[in-house]
Amino acid sequence: MNLNSIILKNFFKNLKNYTLYIFALVFSVVLYFSFVLMSRDDSVAEELTSSDMMSTGFIAGSVLLVVIIVTFVMFANFIFLNRRNRELALFQLIGLTRRKIFRILILENAVIYLGSLIIGIAFGFLLYRTLLMILFRMMQIEISAGMNFSVEAALQTGLLFAFIFALLMAQNYLFLKRTQLINMLTLDKSSESNHKRLGAGTVILGILGLAMIASGYWLSTMIMDFGTLPFLFSILFLTITGTYLTFKFSVAFILNVIRRSKNGHINVKDVLSLTSIMFKMKSNAFLLTLISVISAISMGLMSLSYISYYSVGESVDAFMPHDYVFDEEEDMQFYSELLADNNIKHETVVTPTISYEATGEAIKVDTEASDGLISEFQLNIVSEEHVDGFDVDENEMIITGVSFITESYIEFELNHPVTLVNDDYTRTLELVHVGEDAILPSHVAFGFPQAVVASDVYSTLEEHHNYDEERAQPRESFAIDIAGEDSMEIFEMMEEESNPAFQSKINQYTTQVQGMGMLMFITGFVGFAFLLTSGCILYFKQIGESEDEKGSYQVLRKLGFSENEMIKGLTIKMIVTFGIPLLIGLLHSYFAVNAGWFLFGSEIWTPMLTVMGAYIILYSVFALISLLYYKKVVKESM
Amino acid sequence: MILEASDIRKSYGNRMNRTEVLQGIDLNIEQGEFISIMGASGSGKTTLLNVLSSIDRVTSGHIIIEGQDITNLKDKELANFRKNDLGFMFQEYNLLHTLTVKENILLPLSIRNMKKAEVEKQFRLVAEELDTYDVKSKYPSEISGGQQQRTSAARAFIHQPKIIFADEPTGALDSKSASSLLRKLQQLNSKSNSTIMMVTHDATAASYSGRVIFLKDGLIYSTLRKGDHSQEDFYKKIMNTQSVLGGVGVES
Ligand SMILES: Nc1ncnc2c1ncn2[C@@H]1O[C@H](COP(=O)(O)OP(=O)(O)O)[C@@H](O)[C@H]1O
Ligand SMILES: [Mg+2]
Numbered sequence: 001m002n003l004n005s006i007i008l009k010n011f012f013k014n015l016k017n018y019t020l021y022i023f024a025l026v027f028s029v030v031l032y033f034s035f036v037l038m039s040r041d042d043s044v045a046e047e048l049t050s051s052d053m054m055s056t057g058f059i060a061g062s063v064l065l066v067v068i069i070v071t072f073v074m075f076a077n078f079i080f081l082n083r084r085n086r087e088l089a090l091f092q093l094i095g096l097t098r099r100k101i102f103r104i105l106i107l108e109n110a111v112i113y114l115g116s117l118i119i120g121i122a123f124g125f126l127l128y129r130t131l132l133m134i135l136f137r138m139m140q141i142e143i144s145a146g147m148n149f150s151v152e153a154a155l156q157t158g159l160l161f162a163f164i165f166a167l168l169m170a171q172n173y174l175f176l177k178r179t180q181l182i183n184m185l186t187l188d189k190s191s192e193s194n195h196k197r198l199g200a201g202t203v204i205l206g207i208l209g210l211a212m213i214a215s216g217y218w219l220s221t222m223i224m225d226f227g228t229l230p231f232l233f234s235i236l237f238l239t240i241t242g243t244y245l246t247f248k249f250s251v252a253f254i255l256n257v258i259r260r261s262k263n264g265h266i267n268v269k270d271v272l273s274l275t276s277i278m279f280k281m282k283s284n285a286f287l288l289t290l291i292s293v294i295s296a297i298s299m300g301l302m303s304l305s306y307i308s309y310y311s312v313g314e315s316v317d318a319f320m321p322h323d324y325v326f327d328e329e330e331d332m333q334f335y336s337e338l339l340a341d342n343n344i345k346h347e348t349v350v351t352p353t354i355s356y357e358a359t360g361e362a363i364k365v366d367t368e369a370s371d372g373l374i375s376e377f378q379l380n381i382v383s384e385e386h387v388d389g390f391d392v393d394e395n396e397m398i399i400t401g402v403s404f405i406t407e408s409y410i411e412f413e414l415n416h417p418v419t420l421v422n423d424d425y426t427r428t429l430e431l432v433h434v435g436e437d438a439i440l441p442s443h444v445a446f447g448f449p450q451a452v453v454a455s456d457v458y459s460t461l462e463e464h465h466n467y468d469e470e471r472a473q474p475r476e477s478f479a480i481d482i483a484g485e486d487s488m489e490i491f492e493m494m495e496e497e498s499n500p501a502f503q504s505k506i507n508q509y510t511t512q513v514q515g516m517g518m519l520m521f522i523t524g525f526v527g528f529a530f531l532l533t534s535g536c537i538l539y540f541k542q543i544g545e546s547e548d549e550k551g552s553y554q555v556l557r558k559l560g561f562s563e564n565e566m567i568k569g570l571t572i573k574m575i576v577t578f579g580i581p582l583l584i585g586l587l588h589s590y591f592a593v594n595a596g597w598f599l600f601g602s603e604i605w606t607p608m609l610t611v612m613g614a615y616i617i618l619y620s621v622f623a624l625i626s627l628l629y630y631k632k633v634v635k636e637s638m
Numbered sequence: 639m640i641l642e643a644s645d646i647r648k649s650y651g652n653r654m655n656r657t658e659v660l661q662g663i664d665l666n667i668e669q670g671e672f673i674s675i676m677g678a679s680g681s682g683k684t685t686l687l688n689v690l691s692s693i694d695r696v697t698s699g700h701i702i703i704e705g706q707d708i709t710n711l712k713d714k715e716l717a718n719f720r721k722n723d724l725g726f727m728f729q730e731y732n733l734l735h736t737l738t739v740k741e742n743i744l745l746p747l748s749i750r751n752m753k754k755a756e757v758e759k760q761f762r763l764v765a766e767e768l769d770t771y772d773v774k775s776k777y778p779s780e781i782s783g784g785q786q787q788r789t790s791a792a793r794a795f796i797h798q799p800k801i802i803f804a805d806e807p808t809g810a811l812d813s814k815s816a817s818s819l820l821r822k823l824q825q826l827n828s829k830s831n832s833t834i835m836m837v838t839h840d841a842t843a844a845s846y847s848g849r850v851i852f853l854k855d856g857l858i859y860s861t862l863r864k865g866d867h868s869q870e871d872f873y874k875k876i877m878n879t880q881s882v883l884g885g886v887g888v889e890s
Contacts, residue, residue: 264740264774265757267748275736551731558693558728559746560720638693 007104010087020540022116024076027536028069029120031529032160034128035065036153041132043146061522065529070164072533077168079540081175083547088176098176105172113165121154131525138309139517140510198256206253209245212238217587223595224408239591240293243584248285251580252278268561271552272569277576280545287541291534292581296588298527299615303593303608304600305523309516311404311601312509317437318403320505322349322479323486324494325441331500332478338499344490345483351387352476353380353440354458354465358451362416362431366409377410379420380440380450383458387439390452397429398452401438404602406449418451425464429453436602441503444477531615535622538578542626546633553637563634570630578623586612640800640833641667641690646699648685659685661856662699667801670831672824674844676880677853683837684805686853690835691724691803692716704800721749725794727804732790733778739789740765740774746797760796768792768822784815791819795826804836808843820846841880845873852883859883 039058081088091101129147136143216238223231255278259266266274281288326332332348339346358379365377379399384392392398397418402410412434419428440450453461467475482490486506494502556566590608597604648660659682667673675683688694690701692708701708708719720726725746733742743765747757765771768788773781778789787807794802804823808816824846827834836847844850846869852859860879864872 263754264738264744264761265748265754266737266741266744268745271734271737271741271745275734275741279736552734552736555728555731555734557717558720558726560717560722560724562714562717 011108014084014087018080018112020543021076021080022112024073024536024540025113025116026120026123027532028073029117029157029161030124030127031532032062032065032069033121033124033153033157034131035062035525036156037124037128037148037150038132038135040150040153041128041146041148043132043143057518057522061526064526066160068526068530068533069160070167072537073164074167074171075537076540077171078175079544081172083544102173102176105176106169109165109168109172113161117158117161121157124157125149135517135521138521139514141514198252202249202253202256205245206249206251209242209248209250212242213246213584213587214242216242217591220591220595239588240289243292243588244285244289246584247281247288247580249282251281268556268565269569269572271556272566273572273576276545276549276573281577281580284541287537288581291537292585292588294530295534295581295585295615296592298523298530299585299589299611300592301523302520302527302611303589303604304597305516305520306607306611307593307597307601307604309513309520309601310603310607312512312516314436314602315403315405316505316509316512318401318406319438319442319447320503320508321401321438321440323482323505324480324502325443326478326480326500326502327443328500329476329478331502332480334500335480335494335502338494339480339482339490342493347481347483349479349481350476351382351440351479353382353444353450354462354475355380356420356422356461356465358418358420360416360418360428362413362418364411364413366411378446378448379418380445380448381420381458381461382439382450382452383455384452385455385458387452392432392452392454392457394454394456395429396432396454398433398435399431399449400435400452401440401445401448401450402434402436403447404598404600406447407602408598410449420461422461422464423466425466427457427461427464429457440477441479443503444474528614528618531618535618538581539622539626539629542574542577543629546630550633550637553634557634557638563631566634567627567631570634571627574623574627574630578619578626582616582619586615639666640669640671640704641665642700642702643690644700646686646689646701647697648682648689648694649697659856660689660696663853663856663858665690665851665858667833667835669833670827671849672827672834672847673836674847674850675835675837675853676839676841676844676850676876677859678884679839681853682856683839683853687803687805687835687837691726691801692720721746722797723800725797725799725802727787727790727794727802727807729806729809733786733793735778738775738777739770739781739785742778742789743770743774743792743796745793746799750797764792764796767826768795782815783811784818787811787815787819788822791823791826795830795832798830798832801833801835804834806837806839808838808840813842816840816843841873841876844876845869850876850879852879854883 035058039055039062088101091104092098096104125147133144216235219231219235219238223235255274259270259274259278262270324335326335329350332350336346336348355378358377363377384390390398390400399412402412412431414431414434416431417428418431419426438445438450439452486504488506488510491504491507494504495507553566557563589612593604593608597608601607643663643665646660646663646665647658649656649658651657663686675686677683685694689696692701692711696709699709703719703723708716711719733739734745737745740761744757744761747760752760762771765774768791770785770789770792773785773789778786781789787810791804791807794804807823808819811819820843823834823836826832834847836843838844845864848864850862852861862872862875862879867875
């Protein structure tokens, strides 16, 4: 038997080991290729109101994706190299030079690589259509997704993976160069001997780690009051360093307290969970920190973009009271005729308004949060007879058109007085209700809230009002409401270059939904790519650990501990191993989102819990797969 | 009679390629005996120990331990039986590396409903007997090979099992640690009247026991009893038998 046939035989015998690696590769190719295909799909660009929105989003997304994929593949390769360590050492032992081994590695990898690339591109092509349909749904576009295979996209993918291939070969080369023969033969054994007792340092640093995270969380709740850059950095520093210390020391410290309390009287469940995690988590501290911090970031971004997406309807309602609004009365007349010509039933709305400065206990403006922009608070007042659905008594006032952004710097207190001031005249009313939907367009109210008062009150206010020419405050707003449903067709019909300017609610809504939908899709895609890769990494780690612990399982089985008893212990181990990084990631992202979500939308729970729920489910799946792998190892270790 | 094995056969492989490792072994062990199994490497010593201790199943034959035929039991029942009634020592990878000495030793008691104070008492007794009490809170990697094997001996004795099975417990030890371990086993055997079955290929180790059984080609070749002989005489008798058997005392 010559050398080549030995190598070939070895390759096929090892194919089981390679599956993991091939899976990682195929998976990465699928992710990248489907993403590139989507970004090149014309059908999306055509439908968009703003087409460069698409390319910017996808470029940012693909950069992140490349970083994730490169890290993931290199990590998988590293695990794989370590597992093949003994075999590589054996090659050296029978007299192969490192150069020759390196050549073998290149050859093997090239074969695996090309195969994975082809399979990945095939699967990526299948996945891309599904993804595109999801994207369209999020953007509320109603066209069916096509199937366009792009050779350029395939080439781009091929190029990226050629680059990664070069990186991996460099990694393999360094690995071979660094390890001496003797180390190679003993590398797998070294992990057994580093079980030492925990010193006092562990206790101190363990407590410190938890304290740092807690204080980071505490500071994050005050971010609105001290939103300076150094403040932000200290929060980041505290939580990230705290996370590292937690994995490195706190977990071991807490488990050790539990263990000490048992004073040696531990059962087989403890053996497989408690004592094993104590050591493993410590040595994986850096990896776990990375995973939970990036998980937190991606969960945070996904939550925030989902919050924005979720609140699009509401935020448009808070600024646009009518289907179409106009600056001038003539414009309104122009479009009214145009619509009538096209047999579209509609209604013109003219709303008179006056502006008063508002003060009083009911209105608390946070001047710091608004950066001192709002020194006085101008309130546009409308009479109840000019708007539908409001019922206001004498001496009362309703404030409406309060968006979530307004809420971040103005606080309204119900049943407190509001004093309206214009020159010498003042009038005090009681605030009885605060609503979200606008009654005046934003070019009239400047995005500020508006007030509704009783018609008698309005007349008095109007009488005493001293109209200020300099301010040129509009006295009326002009709008059109379409009878029945407005549609993009009507908007497109109205929007001719020669026609006067106007604002359309449906157009604003569509633009925002498309933009937010795109953003959400891309953060979602990148976020889940990260989640899946980090889940895979944790799974690969578990495979490695199960190999390390095989000896223990053997001893326990021989001593008569049943498979079931051992699986119970390993279940606890999986819950803790996957649960702690997940829990920390969830907490981090909760506090991050909580610190600033109100700038993005008006509803936090549904979007955030949806994202978190998806994360929890996917992590559970990885925990379950790992457990099944352990089950197999335990079964075989007798 | 604590263990009666009759016509034990064990073969590996499929119909095409079959190795008969054990070819009909009859063996009786009395309560309180210290018995050694010797034989050349590959003669089936470990296989015999594994089937007698229910780690492996026989191809045919019956093993009756305290009146119960264990060859009929289900896997789960066998596991329970091992856990409750047997003690084990192996050549290597005996102890769990993530557990301290004390935790390793107490493992077999974790399934018993014993009071903590009682467990502590039992632990102290056994650990002191085997000179491991002082290192009780160390990890296996922090103690010597001899201490490790004494720890596994303590684990084997702690729950007062019916029989203790030991597969080459001294195989990885230097002669001083080996003799100290064997002396401890001998003491515990006579003091607590426990039954020990030990596999070894070392004549010195075997000379600590009361009976030596030689395996050859899957059958019992001969049996030696110590009787009233001194340990030295017994050692010589073992050496003689071994040289007749063909395996010189230097195999490993
Ligand atoms: N699981 C197995 N599958 C196939 N053959 C085995 C297996 N275990 C042991 N053998 C064979 O049985 C014979 C006896 O092995 P063993 O009992 O370990 O010998 P000893 O412990 O006396 O050195 C050897 O030839 C060995 O190759
Ligand atoms: Mg053996």
